[in-house]
Amino acid sequence: MASNSTLVRGGAMPAVAAPAYSTRLPALFNSGLYQSTLGALVSNKTTRMVLLAAVPIVWIVMMHIGPIYQMLKISLLSNYPIQHGRAPTFTFANYAIFFSEPLYFMPLIRSFVYATSATAVTLLVVYPVAYYVAKIVQPDRRSKALLLLLVPFWAGELIGTFSIIMLLANRGALNVFLRDIGMIDRPIPLLYTPFSLGFGLVYLISLYMLLPLYSAIDKIPKHLLDAAADLGAGPFTRFRRIVLPLSRDGIVSGCSLVFLTSIGVFATPMLLGGPTTVLFPETISGFFHGASDKWPVGAAFAMIMLVSALTTAAIFMRIVGGKSTRLM
Amino acid sequence: MTKLVLNRRNTLQLLGGSAGALALPYIIRPLPSWAQSSVLNVTTYDKFLPQEFLDKFQKDSGIKVNVRLTDDQGKQYNLLAAEGANPSTDMVTVAGHRYSQFISSNLLQALDTGKIPNWKNLNPAYQNAPWAKVDGKLWGLPILAGYEGLAVNTNYVKDPQSWDVMFDPQFKGLTSYIVSDFMTITMQYLGFDGDFVSYTDKPEEALKATNAARDHLIKHKDMVRKYYDAGSEVQQMFINEDIYLGHAWSGPAAKLIADGHPIKLSVPKEGTYGFCYTLNVVNNAPNAENAYKLLDAILATPEVGASMQRQSGFASTISGVPEVLTDIERAAGTLPQEQVERIVFFSPVNRDMKNEMIDKATAEVKAA
Numbered sequence: 001m002a003s004n005s006t007l008v009r010g011g012a013m014p015a016v017a018a019p020a021y022s023t024r025l026p027a028l029f030n031s032g033l034y035q036s037t038l039g040a041l042v043s044n045k046t047t048r049m050v051l052l053a054a055v056p057i058v059w060i061v062m063m064h065i066g067p068i069y070q071m072l073k074i075s076l077l078s079n080y081p082i083q084h085g086r087a088p089t090f091t092f093a094n095y096a097i098f099f100s101e102p103l104y105f106m107p108l109i110r111s112f113v114y115a116t117s118a119t120a121v122t123l124l125v126v127y128p129v130a131y132y133v134a135k136i137v138q139p140d141r142r143s144k145a146l147l148l149l150l151v152p153f154w155a156g157e158l159i160g161t162f163s164i165i166m167l168l169a170n171r172g173a174l175n176v177f178l179r180d181i182g183m184i185d186r187p188i189p190l191l192y193t194p195f196s197l198g199f200g201l202v203y204l205i206s207l208y209m210l211l212p213l214y215s216a217i218d219k220i221p222k223h224l225l226d227a228a229a230d231l232g233a234g235p236f237t238r239f240r241r242i243v244l245p246l247s248r249d250g251i252v253s254g255c256s257l258v259f260l261t262s263i264g265v266f267a268t269p270m271l272l273g274g275p276t277t278v279l280f281p282e283t284i285s286g287f288f289h290g291a292s293d294k295w296p297v298g299a300a301f302a303m304i305m306l307v308s309a310l311t312t313a314a315i316f317m318r319i320v321g322g323k324s325t326r327l328m
Numbered sequence: 329m330t331k332l333v334l335n336r337r338n339t340l341q342l343l344g345g346s347a348g349a350l351a352l353p354y355i356i357r358p359l360p361s362w363a364q365s366s367v368l369n370v371t372t373y374d375k376f377l378p379q380e381f382l383d384k385f386q387k388d389s390g391i392k393v394n395v396r397l398t399d400d401q402g403k404q405y406n407l408l409a410a411e412g413a414n415p416s417t418d419m420v421t422v423a424g425h426r427y428s429q430f431i432s433s434n435l436l437q438a439l440d441t442g443k444i445p446n447w448k449n450l451n452p453a454y455q456n457a458p459w460a461k462v463d464g465k466l467w468g469l470p471i472l473a474g475y476e477g478l479a480v481n482t483n484y485v486k487d488p489q490s491w492d493v494m495f496d497p498q499f500k501g502l503t504s505y506i507v508s509d510f511m512t513i514t515m516q517y518l519g520f521d522g523d524f525v526s527y528t529d530k531p532e533e534a535l536k537a538t539n540a541a542r543d544h545l546i547k548h549k550d551m552v553r554k555y556y557d558a559g560s561e562v563q564q565m566f567i568n569e570d571i572y573l574g575h576a577w578s579g580p581a582a583k584l585i586a587d588g589h590p591i592k593l594s595v596p597k598e599g600t601y602g603f604c605y606t607l608n609v610v611n612n613a614p615n616a617e618n619a620y621k622l623l624d625a626i627l628a629t630p631e632v633g634a635s636m637q638r639q640s641g642f643a644s645t646i647s648g649v650p651e652v653l654t655d656i657e658r659a660a661g662t663l664p665q666e667q668v669e670r671i672v673f674f675s676p677v678n679r680d681m682k683n684e685m686i687d688k689a690t691a692e693v694k695a696a
Contacts, residue, residue, distance in 0.1 A: 038340070048339045055346035081410040103695045169568035189501060191570055192554040275552040278694040286691050289403045294687070295410075 068306070075299035094300035104283060108305065111280040112312070115263035118201040119255050122209045125202060126254070130213035131243070135222075146214065153207045161271045164200050165191060192274035200272040205261050209254040216250025217243065252321035256313045263309045280305055368618040371396045371404060372421040374560070375639040376472065376605070381632050385625045391618045399558045401426045402683075408435050408610065418613040419622070422468060424459045424604045425674030429683070431462050437611045438465040443620040446627035454604070454645045459673055468606030469623045471633075472579070472642035475602040475671045476509055477593045479576040479584075481566060491517040491596045493573060495548045503551045504565055505575035508690045512682075513575060514541040517598045524682040525675045534681055542689040546696045555694060559641075566591055578661070583641035586660035595667040602671040604645065637661065 028034055041047050074080050075095070077088040098104050129149070137145045152160065167173050170187035178184045190196055220243060228238045266281040273279070284305065287298030370377065374397050382393050398404045401423055408420060408430070415435075422430055430436045441447045447455070454460065454470040461467075480488060485499070491513060494503050512522035520537035521527060527534035553571050556562050559580030565571045566584055581593040607626070609619045626632050626646075633646030634653055643661050650658055 042339045052339065052342055052346075055343065055350065059350065081406065081412065103692050106695050165564070165568075170570045171568045187569070189553070189570075191568075270557070274554050275549055275694075278555075283691060283695060286687070286694070288406060289400055295406070 071299045071302055074296055075303050077296045080295040080299075094296045095304070097297055098301060098304055104301070107278055107280040107283045108308070110277070111263050111305070112308075114197065114201065114269075114277070114279060115259050115309075118198060118205065118262045119259045121198070122202050122206050122258050123251065123255060126206050126209040127213060127251075130210055130250075131217055134214050134217040135220075142218075149210060150207070157204055157267060160204050161200060161268050164196065164203065164272060168196050168199070192272070194274075194277055197269055197273045197277045200268050201262050201265065204268060205258050205265075208257040208261055212253035212257065213247065213250040216247040216253075220246045248321065252317055255320075256317055259316070260309055260313055264305070366391050366618070367394065368392070368419070368615050368622055369394045369396065369417045370419040370607075370619075370622070371398050371408075371417045372419070372607070373398060373605070373640070374558075376421060376636060378632070378635040378639050381625075381635060385622060389618075389621055389625070391615075391621065393622070402687075405429060405433075405435070409433055413612050415610045415612055415614075418610055418615045418619045420608050420610055421471075421605055422608050423674070424457075424468075424470070424606055425676050426679065427459075427462050427467055428676040428679050430608070431467060435611055436467050436608045437613070437616070439467055439469065439609065440620075441466060444469070444624045444627065446624050449627040449630075449647050451645050451647050457604075459604070459676065460606070462676065468608035469626065470604045470606050470645040471626065472636060472640055473602065473604040473645055474578040474642040475595065476513055476600045477576055477578050477581055478573065478596050478600075479562070479566065479581040479591055479593050480573040481569065481571075482590045482592050484572040487592070488573070488594070489597055491598050493596075494575070495544075495551055497551075499572055500551055501553050502572040503574050504554050504556055504562060504571045505552070506557060507545070507555050507693050508686050509577075510575045511538070511541050511545065511686050511689055511693070513598075513600060514544055516600075518544060523601060523672070523675055524678045524685075527681065528678045531681060534685055538685045538689050542692055545693045549693075549696065578643075579641035581641065582660040583639075586638070586641065586657050593663075595663060595670045597670070599670040599672060602673045604673070605642070 029039065041051065076090055076092070078091045078093070079086055079088050082088055133142060133145045133149070155163075165172070168190040169175070170189065170191070172191070174190065175184070175187040179187070224242055224246075225238055228242055233241065264281055265279075266285065269277060269279045270282060280301070284298050284301045287294040287301065368391050370393060372395060377393075377395060382395070385391070386393055396417060398407075398421070404420055404422070405426070408415060408417070411417075420430075420436075422436070427436075450470065454473075456466075457470070460470060478488060478491065478493070480493075484502075485493065493499065494505070494510075515522035515537050518537075518540055520540065522541075524534055527537070554561075554565065556565070559577055562571075562574055562576050563580050563584055565574070566589065576593070578593060581591060584591045585593065607623060609616050613619060626636075630644075630646055630648035630652050633644035633649040634657075636642075637644040637649060637653065638657060641661070
């Protein structure tokens with residue numbers, strides 16, 4: 001066994017000095033201060049688990065629950081930002097505004113319609129792609145295929161949105177192409193319409209559908225499909241009876257992610273939407289950006305959207321998903 | 329898969345690593361402005377402060393200027409109000425007619441022109457303008473002036489004389505505007521007071537006028553291609569020919585004209601509203617002295633004003649700027665005299681009522 005201070009092999013090798021920490025760490029661990037404080041805590045397995053769990057819990061509380069709590073708090077104040085001489089009072093009036101003004105229902109309903117439609121279309125578009133990569137592409141090429149599909153998402157939401165503007169504008173690539181081949185005389189108004197918004201949403205959020213679906217389909221054993229084929233099941237029957245049920249977890253996860261992402265999306269509808277596609281996040285932002293003192297109303301509306309979106313996703317997961325994907 | 333064994337050593341390693349990761353944002357954050365003596369934090373609009381001017385100012389003064397962009401007075405007010413007595417910015421860019429809101433919330437400090445040796449270089453028309461004074465004090469340095477104009481693509485729209493053209497069915501789906509701004513113009517177009525000055529203590533009358541404009545815009549919603557927020561958006565729509573006409577601030581429209589696009593900007597016969605942007609020192613600004621140095625540097629030479637006008641399209645308030653501009657640049661920002669006379673500057677009077685009613689009506693138009 002090597003001594004504490006040097007490591008010598010076969011006598012031929014020169015002596016190498018051991019790193020300082022190799023002597024200091026044992027000294028630290030054996031010190032009375034360590035033994036009575038941190039050492040005592042980490043010597044127990046349960047305490048170790050609690051200590052390790054504390055870090056992610058602190059992260060979640062600070063970065064996720066904290067802002068939502070702050071938003072909830074603001075939503076219950078009479079005025080915010082707090083100004084000199086105007087002490088805020090506790091009130092539910094900000095929530096009452098939503099239920100007393102029918103005009104605010106429309107953007108919320110519109111948001112749900114767009115999010116639901118985008119989720120359904122994304123599933124229909126992405127499912128065959130995920131299936132192709134997971135089952136048709138040779139295993140040694142799957143990583144490359146997946147990488148190719150992910151490349152457009154490296155550019156980010158805003159770059160992707162502006163590229164769609166350049167594609168769909170009156171003088172964009174698509175209209176110019178159609179005009180050059182003589183199909184149209186005047187540009188087709190594609191941008192700032194429900195179509196451009198839907199197109200943009202599906203394009204920008206398809207990643208959230210692709211990865212869960214790919215993961216679920218990839219896990220389906222190939223011998224099940226081979227056995228079904230041997231027993232005479234056609235492609236559609238194999239898909240309906242084997243692939244679809246076994247990829248259900250991926251469908252539920254992907255749909256939930258896409259729905260929750262698309263219902264809260266803000267920049268894309270602002271840049272691609274038109275006058276008839278104003279969604280609820282834009283309505284909410286109006287309260288924060290406007291000149292009036294309306295942050296509490298915006299916060300209340302944000303809480304309403306959060307609760308209604310989570311409830312919808314939870315109901316969807318309960319109905320469609322298995323036990324493993326249930327939220328409530 | 330290898331099972332993770334939680335012994336003392338790797339528990340400590342994980343804890344140390346996680347704590348380090350959590351602390352990273354704090355460790356790598358920039359020093360707060362109050363901790364630096366040669367820094368100036370400015371909140372302003374895109375293209376208001378030319379980069380070459382900032383570079384020279386930084387080189388000459390040794391003061392590092394951090395620019396934070398804004399695109400709306402309301403956003404700027406809300407952010408500043410949220411920071412309260414500990415602002416993270418030293419200067420903001422307030423339109424003159426919004427002074428009362430910022431001042432009543434104690435967000436600005438009165439301007440001490442004695443600390444600006446080059447104050448004399450400000451166009452005399454702006455040195456003591458009535459709108460620039462509240463409680464007998466000046467609150468900011470006027471830098472750029474503009475108005476709410478009617479911009480048209482001259483290839484498709486011929487010399488409109490009235491805001492009527494914005495509701496002409498032949499341009500269905502080819503117009504655009506900022507809802508809150510165009511609401512005031514629509515009120516004026518319909519014969520009401522779009523600036524609410526005459527509605528002080530008459531909320532019912534103001535509401536009736538606002539609702540009339542709101543209903544008119546909702547009725548003609550099919551005329552609109554897009555509601556926009558920033559000047560760059562309307563520029564983009566004109567360039568792509570997504571719209572043929574629209575309400576536009578004079579700055580972005582004049583910039584398009586100066587760049588050679590077939591755009592014409594005018595003030596229709598019903599009139600419009602003008603405004604002036606000012607640079608203001610924030611109350612409790614950590615680097616107020618540096619802010620005064622920047623204000624003085626802006627006024628040092630007309631070249632700075634000309635550069636600001638070239639970039640933003642808005643008219644400079646600094647004396648001698650027109651002489652420095654080219655003919656095309658001057659023409660882009662020039663109106664016939666009869667149209668100039670149709671511009672009324674926004675008033676700071678009754679702003680709270682106006683903000684309240686216009687914001688609500690804007691939400692209603694968008695939601696409809």
